[in-house]
Amino acid sequence: MPDPAPRRLSSPKPRTRRGQDTRAAILRAAETVIGEVGFAAASIADITRAAGIAQGTFYIYFQSKDEVFRELVVEMGRLTRAFLTEAVADAPDRLTAERRGLRAFLAFVAERPALYNIVMEARFVAPDAYRDYYQTFARGYAQNLAAAMQEAEIRAGDVETRAWALMGMAITLGERFAIWDKTKDLDQVVEDVFDMLERGLKP
Amino acid sequence: MPDPAPRRLSSPKPRTRRGQDTRAAILRAAETVIGEVGFAAASIADITRAAGIAQGTFYIYFQSKDEVFRELVVEMGRLTRAFLTEAVADAPDRLTAERRGLRAFLAFVAERPALYNIVMEARFVAPDAYRDYYQTFARGYAQNLAAAMQEAEIRAGDVETRAWALMGMAITLGERFAIWDKTKDLDQVVEDVFDMLERGLKP
CATH class of the missing domain: 1.10.357.10 (Tetracycline Repressor, domain 2)
Structure with a gap:
């Protein structure tokens, strides 16, 4: 089946255990926040707050809300x-x-x-x-x-x-x-x- | 099953054949427009344009985009x-x-x-x-x-x-x-x- 939408390059996955944990925490927070308020209303600040990390840390793992x-x-x-x-x-x-x-x-x-x-x-x-x-x-x-x-x-x-x-x-x-x-x-x-x-x- | 969202009163349905046709044309236009661009991006002006009616006519049949x-x-x-x-x-x-x-x-x-x-x-x-x-x-x-x-x-x-x-x-x-x-x-x-x-x- 052809896939019309071009894929973006995704951020590299972390190699350290701690990095992997942080990335997983961001995804779990995104699940909660986006699952609750929807994609449009969810902000990266909401996600990092729910994950308990600084907002800048988000960008080590993901480029954008779209990517996460x-x-x-x-x-x-x-x-x-x-x-x-x-x-x-x-x-x-x-x-x-x-x-x-x-x-x-x-x-x-x-x-x-x-x-x-x-x-x-x-x-x-x-x-x-x-x-x-x-x-x-x-x-x-x-x-x-x-x-x-x-x-x-x-x-x-x-x-x-x-x-x-x-x-x-x-x-x-x-x-x-x-x-x-x-x-x-x-x-x-x-x-x-x-x-x-x-x-x-x-x- | 309980339904948590309160129902709004909907506009009365037209009694004349012509009114029914216009209402059906608005719904059909809404199907095309909302089906294509989504609810948020669709405007009442897009819908009335697709239905070939004046924007004011819309409000005879529906109170809002939400209602339509x-x-x-x-x-x-x-x-x-x-x-x-x-x-x-x-x-x-x-x-x-x-x-x-x-x-x-x-x-x-x-x-x-x-x-x-x-x-x-x-x-x-x-x-x-x-x-x-x-x-x-x-x-x-x-x-x-x-x-x-x-x-x-x-x-x-x-x-x-x-x-x-x-x-x-x-x-x-x-x-x-x-x-x-x-x-x-x-x-x-x-x-x-x-x-x-x-x-x-x-x-």
């Missing part, structure tokens, strides 16, 4: 994927992994609802970062499904379409059941979805 | 639902209706991609309208699934969770295959998804 936002979108994707990979590591087969993966995703969303604000605002503020976010997820998802198909753990079918369909499901279920209204038990949500996904809707 | 945007979100929902209802009217059973409904939704999205810009921007600009949009869809969806369950046209299961899952799938598939990259045949996308939805992933 783009990096935040990438980082949220990395964090989510790392969390899911960990959650499904011991799954004996793909369907169990899918089930645990959805459950972990809903837990992640409930814990860090700013994820949605940030990724969905990226659609407008940094469309290429938004696409990359989903494409990276979908690619990994499709690879897992393809491997499972090879092992006959799932029925044969188009892995790309399935990956996007399953991803879309998770996003909407997260917003509905882990952000808007948390009264329904998330284990039950996962059971109900997987009843459909594993056995199908056909009577 | 909210009404646009409602209208996009109405249009989509009317289009889908029409597309599935002759379906002999629910699974056929689901299949035709998804196909029609993808066609609608390909034709009017501004739908996504508007609804997703509503998440930030008019969060209550955004929720209403999805809740109205989900309610109708769940009712259809419940009726189909009664008729044993689909397997028993939680209709609310299924409705949100299916809706999320459609949204993401629309963005991926009907907006970003249209190279994959949309009939094939629908076939591939319904292979999973009807028969399940279990081998």
Whole structure:
């Protein structure tokens, strides 16, 4: 898929542990601030204040609010994927992994609802970062499904379409059941979805 | 689900055919303009210019850009639902209706991609309208699934969770295959998804 927006050169990543910690603190502060007030209203001063660092320090790590936002979108994707990979590591087969993966995703969303604000605002503020976010997820998802198909753990079918369909499901279920209204038990949500996904809707 | 944002009183709808046409033209122009440049950058002057009416005429129908945007979100929902209802009217059973409904939704999205810009921007600009949009869809969806369950046209299961899952799938598939990259045949996308939805992933 062609990516029309040119990529800017990003700042180099710090090599020292302390530098890495400061950079991580800035990203975490950006998550809180931008997640709360939105990209336009958030200032670099708000972010450095939330991170507990001097404003000048920000520029050692990022050139601009735009850069920290783009990096935040990438980082949220990395964090989510790392969390899911960990959650499904011991799954004996793909369907169990899918089930645990959805459950972990809903837990992640409930814990860090700013994820949605940030990724969905990226659609407008940094469309290429938004696409990359989903494409990276979908690619990994499709690879897992393809491997499972090879092992006959799932029925044969188009892995790309399935990956996007399953991803879309998770996003909407997260917003509905882990952000808007948390009264329904998330284990039950996962059971109900997987009843459909594993056995199908056909009577 | 409680709705925290207070609703403003909206302007009365016109009674004459001519008034209704003008109002519809304003909404259609708002769809084009806001869909293209976003809510913040769009001005009422841009909208009235695109609608081919005097700026003062706008205020006969809407009090503000905010009001026209909210009404646009409602209208996009109405249009989509009317289009889908029409597309599935002759379906002999629910699974056929689901299949035709998804196909029609993808066609609608390909034709009017501004739908996504508007609804997703509503998440930030008019969060209550955004929720209403999805809740109205989900309610109708769940009712259809419940009726189909009664008729044993689909397997028993939680209709609310299924409705949100299916809706999320459609949204993401629309963005991926009907907006970003249209190279994959949309009939094939629908076939591939319904292979999973009807028969399940279990081998």
